[in-house]
Amino acid sequence: MHGGQQDGIEIVDLIKERNSELFGYISTERSSIRFIQSQGVNLVIISCKLKGLDNILSTIALTDPPLVTLHMSGTLKRLGKSILSKELT
Amino acid sequence: MAKNLAIDILGFGYNNTKVEGENIIYRINVKLLSSSVITDHPYLVVSENINELRSSTASSPIDLFVVRDFQRVDNTLKMKVKSGMGLEVHLANVRKMTGWQVGKWLNQIRKLYKFCKSTNCQIIFSSGATSVLEMISGPSFDAILKICDIAPESYWRELGDWIESKCYMR
Numbered sequence: 001m002h003g004g005q006q007d008g009i010e011i012v013d014l015i016k017e018r019n020s021e022l023f024g025y026i027s028t029e030r031s032s033i034r035f036i037q038s039q040g041v042n043l044v045i046i047s048c049k050l051k052g053l054d055n056i057l058s059t060i061a062l063t064d065p066p067l068v069t070l071h072m073s074g075t076l077k078r079l080g081k082s083i084l085s086k087e088l089t
Numbered sequence: 090m091a092k093n094l095a096i097d098i099l100g101f102g103y104n105n106t107k108v109e110g111e112n113i114i115y116r117i118n119v120k121l122l123s124s125s126v127i128t129d130h131p132y133l134v135v136s137e138n139i140n141e142l143r144s145s146t147a148s149s150p151i152d153l154f155v156v157r158d159f160q161r162v163d164n165t166l167k168m169k170v171k172s173g174m175g176l177e178v179h180l181a182n183v184r185k186m187t188g189w190q191v192g193k194w195l196n197q198i199r200k201l202y203k204f205c206k207s208t209n210c211q212i213i214f215s216s217g218a219t220s221v222l223e224m225i226s227g228p229s230f231d232a233i234l235k236i237c238d239i240a241p242e243s244y245w246r247e248l249g250d251w252i253e254s255k256c257y258m259r
Contacts, residue, residue, distance in 0.1 A: 021188035057232035061216075061225045062191065064184035069226040070093060 008038035011067065012046055019059040031056060036076070043070070045079065095227030098252065100215065103132065114256055119151055131256035133175070142169040152255050153177055153213065159197045163204075172209040175251060176201060179217030180225060180233070198237045211251040212239075 012035040020028045031052025036045040048056045053072075060067045073079035091099050091112060101108055103115035107130070115132035119141055122134055136142065137155040139162050153175040156162065170176070178201065183194055198212075205212040214233065216225040231241040 022191055054232040054235055057226075057229045058236055061180060061229035061233060062183050062186075066184060066223045068094065068222065068224055069229050072228065 005038050007041070008035050008044040011035075011044050014063060015046070015056065015059055015067070018063045019055060022059055022062065023055045027052065027055060039083070043083070045076070090221050090224065094224055096224070100133070114252065116153070122150060131252075133255060135177075139165050139169070142166075155179065156201060157182070159201045159204075163200075166204070167208075170208050170210055173211075173251075173254070175211045175213050175255070176205055177213040177215050179215050181217030181219075181223060195237060202237060202239055211247060212244075213248065214244075 012033060016028055016033050019031065019033065031048045033052075033056065034047045036047050038044045057069060060069050071079060071082045073082060091097075098112050098114055099110075100116045101113045103117045104121065113130075115130055116135045117132050119134050119136045133152040134150045135153045135155065136151045137157065139154075142151060142154060142165075143149045149171065151174070154166075154170075155177045156166075157179075159166075166176075178198060183191060186194060202212050204210070214230055216223060218224045234241045234244050
């Protein structure tokens with residue numbers, strides 16, 4: 001694992017921990033929060049179930065150290081495209 | 090960055106340093122208001138001190154009051170708040186709270202929202218960000234609004250109308 005990947009896993013653990021604190025362990029397990037990949041030093045792609053999305057979004061906004069949700073998509077392909085277009089702008 | 094986060098307008102703490110940008114609204118502390126000359130940019134007069142609010146019958150320059158602890162200022166606010174005023178909550182402080190404290194905070198926000206509705210004030214959720222990394226995206230705000238039993242669509246519509254009435258019709 002490279003450094004970015006390790007950081008990504010730690011970030012996902014942080015989100016899981018905070019989500020459990022705010023919404024409970026059962027809700028966190030049902031949301032199936034997973035680390036997908038990291039891009040660069042500070043960009044992490046994660047996945048979760050659609051029914052847990054609102055909880056995860058609020059958890060990300062209420063986590064310390066701060067994390068920012070840049071984009072969401074149903075597929076990795078579309079997510080990659082939108083990240084690329086945002087990088088260009 | 091704001092556009093990437095689906096945020097149309099940003100509030101920027103003004104301290105006599107101008108920042109260019111069409112989607113920026115200055116936040117001027119009421120203490121700085123007399124020394125600041127802004128004629129060409131929309132702005133809001135902000136206060137965090139309950140003592141700076143005058144009684145509801147007297148005229149006040151304050152557009153926006155930052156509510157740190159609603160439970161503590163509840164009774165005073167009832168006497169001093171004026172129709173059309175904005176009551177703002179910062180999410181930056183909530184990041185450091187424990188789960189139990191966040192639960193309590195959400196309950197306070199529900200009460201504050203009811204209070205705003207009954208007094209014709211505008212509730213405003215702010216990230217309280219001091220850097221880009223602390224900003225909160227539009228969808229995350231929506232998720233928090235839903236937890237507070239506030240419909241995101243009506244919140245954003247009312248907020249847009251409120252900003253227009255305060256800033257652009259001065």
